[in-house]
Amino acid sequence: MRLNIIILLVSLSFTACKNSPEQKTNSAEMYEASELSETMRTMVDFSKQAKTSLAEGKHIDSIPAEIWEMAKATGTRDEHLESDFQTLAGPYFEALRGIERGDSQSYYYRKSIDACKACHSRYCGGPMSIINKLD
Numbered sequence: 001m002r003l004n005i006i007i008l009l010v011s012l013s014f015t016a017c018k019n020s021p022e023q024k025t026n027s028a029e030m031y032e033a034s035e036l037s038e039t040m041r042t043m044v045d046f047s048k049q050a051k052t053s054l055a056e057g058k059h060i061d062s063i064p065a066e067i068w069e070m071a072k073a074t075g076t077r078d079e080h081l082e083s084d085f086q087t088l089a090g091p092y093f094e095a096l097r098g099i100e101r102g103d104s105q106s107y108y109y110r111k112s113i114d115a116c117k118a119c120h121s122r123y124c125g126g127p128m129s130i131i132n133k134l135d
């Protein structure tokens with residue numbers, strides 16, 4: 001029984017990035033989400049709101065400050081220290097800068113979601129279903 005629990009905990013910590021937040025809410029107390037995971041959740045919330053605003057013809061006024069720190073946030077597997085991760089973060093920030101400039105927010109919003117997909121096809125593919133809904 002005890003061994004099962006240990007195995008469960010170990011496998012949870014290794015598959016954390018494969019689960020969607022919905023699936024994880026039950027087990028959220030069992031491990032601490034990394035700084036990077038927290039930032040990713042903020043990015044999901046921001047993107048959802050941005051998508052709704054654009055659909056309603058509204059302007060996206062602000063980007064949560066935390067998101068600009070994404071590339072410095074500590075990942076569960078220290079992804080933030082990998083050069084692939086830093087390279088893939090570039091296009092995401094470029095898209096955000098486009099949104100911030102406010103020229104064509106719909107265009108740059110799409111670019112931002114493309115950047116999520118590009119990084120997630122290299123790093124943990126689990127959240128892809130969440131990302132696809134942001135298209």
Ligand code: HEC
Nearest residue numbers: 017034036037040043075076079088089092116119123127
């Ligand atoms: C530069 C790479 C990169 C980009 C860009 C990126 N992600 Fe992530 N994402 C990751 C990594 C790595 C993790 C795993 C973090 C961890 O487990 O510490 C992650 C985790 C997640 C998670 C799971 C969070 C959780 O609850 O544990 C979601 C959801 C997510 N990303 C959505 C997105 C969305 C939406 C975007 C675009 C707006 C995006 N990601 C852009 C690399 C990226």
